[in-house]
Amino acid sequence: MVYIAPSLLAADFSRLAEEVGRIERADMLHVDVMDGHFVPNLSIGPAVVEALRKKTKLPFDVHLMMEEPLAYIGVFRQAGADIITFHIECQDQPQAVIAAIKASGARAGVAISPKTPAEAIGPWGEDLSQITVMTVEPGFGGQSMMLDMLPKVYKLRARFPQALVEVDGGVNLETAPLCKAAGANILVAGTSVFRAQDPYLEMRCLAM
Numbered sequence: 450m451v452y453i454a455p456s457l458l459a460a461d462f463s464r465l466a467e468e469v470g471r472i473e474r475a476d477m478l479h480v481d482v483m484d485g486h487f488v489p490n491l492s493i494g495p496a497v498v499e500a501l502r503k504k505t506k507l508p509f510d511v512h513l514m515m516e517e518p519l520a521y522i523g524v525f526r527q528a529g530a531d532i533i534t535f536h537i538e539c540q541d542q543p544q545a546v547i548a549a550i551k552a553s554g555a556r557a558g559v560a561i562s563p564k565t566p567a568e569a570i571g572p573w574g575e576d577l578s579q580i581t582v583m584t585v586e587p588g589f590g591g592q593s594m595m596l597d598m599l600p601k602v603y604k605l606r607a608r609f610p611q612a613l614v615e616v617d618g619g620v621n622l623e624t625a626p627l628c629k630a631a632g633a634n635i636l637v638a639g640t641s642v643f644r645a646q647d648p649y650l651e652m653r654c655l656a657m
């Protein structure tokens with residue numbers, strides 16, 4: 450069983466509610482939050498999450514690409530986040546962030562950028578619901594998947610069987626089977642789903 454998480458980053462921002470309606474049959478909505486520091490881009494804030502929360506029942510998988518995730522956990526949870534993921538690269542105290550996410554009532558995830566080895570996730574990884582393996586350099590949608598990240602997926606799946614392993618970046622009909630073979634449980638797909646003529650068909654084919 451694999452879950453499909455369309456990434457809002459690839460949606461038409463001038464009509465977000467309608468775009469979310471097109472992917473209503475997905476398993477969750479992936480929301481990329483970028484701070485212009487951790488990544489060289491700015492994207493979506495809590496006001497957008499709150500507005501979309503009123504338009505859909507899809508679980509919100511909020512990916513914080515930011516240097517200060519602790520400061521924003523409460524605000525994104527209140528806006529409607531169900532899963533909150535932070536980046537291991539900007540945290541000396543990942544346990545504290547995980548505890549804060551759990552205390553907020555959300556499920557906790559960690560994301561790991563391409564240059565960071567799987568081993569950066571210590572024994573505290575056992576407290577995670579989700580691990581996001583970045584298969585592109587974070588910051589922009591529409592990039593090609595770095596296939597050499599797939600062994601990381603395999604390794605993390607084996608090491609943390611309680612967590613769902615998510616792949617993020619460059620997922621399409623060609624790369625999805627490879628991700629699934631490596632053990633991925635969640636496929637984040639922005640461009641391939643939102644730019645498809647029929648997003649529902651695209652999601653079904655990605656999941657097959």
Ligand SMILES: O=C(CO)[C@H](O)[C@H](O)COP(=O)(O)O
Pocket residue numbers: 456458459479481585586587588589590591592617618619620637638639640641
């Ligand atoms: O996290 C991201 C970029 O940092 C995006 O979620 C990711 O790139 C998905 O977009 P696409 O499917 O277009 O590659």
